[in-house]
Amino acid sequence: MTRRHEHIADELRRAIAEGRHPVGAALPSESELAAAHGVSRGTLRQAFGTLQAEGLIGSRQGARRVVLSTTPSQSFTELRSFAQWARAGGRTPGGQVLDSRRAAATDAEAGLLQLAPGDEVLHILRIRTLDDDPVLLERTVYAGWTAEAVEQAPADCESVTQHLQDTVGLFMSHGEHHLDAVAAGTVDARELGVRRGSPLLRVRRTTTTPEGRPVETSDDRYRPGSVVFTVRNSVQANPLARTTPDRPAP
Template sequence: MALSASTGRRSPVSHRVRAELRSRIERGVWTAGMALPSEAALCREFGTSRGPIRRALAALRADGFIVGGRGKPPVVGKVVPAQSLATFRSFTDWAKAEGKTPGTRVLSLERRHAASATAGLLELDEGAYVVELIRVRLLDEVPIMIERASFVPEVGRLLLGLDLEHASVSAELARHGCALTRARHTIDAVAANPLDGEALGIHSGVPLLRERRLSRDSAGRAIEYAEARYRSEFATFRVDNSTADPVAADRGTTAASPIEVRSLI
């Protein structure tokens, strides 16, 4: 039974029920489409009343782990890993935190002229060179995303010659004092082009979730611009926010506060 580290009090029963049921779903003990035990059965298992069970089920339903309700028995939903935009961490770290095995397949790594828009975002002169990395990211050996990343020359050259299917880009940059510390993300939807389709094993034209990212170092210098295209059935993005200003909340406005976001490297 879980205890609060600060007070020593037991955590609410509904929290413990929710955590256990979620664990069963994430570990594949309960698979998508499987009916959950009845409320009565869960009450017996956890030695509690219907109130905590219903609160736990409501929380799991809100998170997408179960579906059904309004008279329909709950069943396990299709769980899509959610990537939080409230933390700054690598694709590898995120995958491991989700209990998945990350993988990388490099399609190309080369020095080339930057597209006009990319040069502008990276604060480079028109026609400047960048180092472009195109790679496919995998979860449990399933390709879920193709990423095209352009690095300013003095940063990108650090990657040339590395085995990027096994080496960590973020770790290599940090080792040379070029750690990515903050980024701005733009998320929208696009149709898969032929390269996307071949790399991800889908048909051209299939909708993909696109994340465009401009990353900076601790000095505020733009050093990487990337576009990641996800198979939407395998990834979602999550933003958790709140107001820190009670006065602003009373006015119906939210206090502005910076959010650092993760980088998929």
């Protein structure tokens, strides 16, 4: 069931996207919004926190929240799956498993997943889409203890993260990300519809449970023009955010 602050965040997000609160405009005061929604200021501040993490609004002590953007982004101060990020931005995520196989962990994989070299891991090659357009090729290695649960997910599962949470109660709460650029290989070029050697944005990530146990490590490669990583600086925080590029005017 959707929690109250999430419902309020959804309503404010929609109002911002529809232009009822344009960029640069101040939102109504806390007291006005709390009264309008019949909630406490604490609940309202939770909703504000969600929108601030998405880069939609900013705050300054003693002043009203101001709209910064009409497009939600994923701040890397929080952990979200690809599907959660896409839906927050009004996009439709998709996915298709292209290859799945169990193998013995390499030394590098074992180190990242806190396994012994040779322990079993599950390799998944998966194409991800936004509004049916291929934008991301994931090469994910899951620790062997998660393999059976991952294999039970449908090949076109929208979110393996959500599947694991719903079916076996496995939560991923911490992630480490490394960003760089690589040249598209043969598989990258074929699946992402680019020329071999084209520059791709790569994000290498390792995700763990709340207890710090590694679940997966992945090499994610984005098609050029499909995603933008933005750093927003302020005196309060300096988050890195993931967004889709601005769409060209019709």
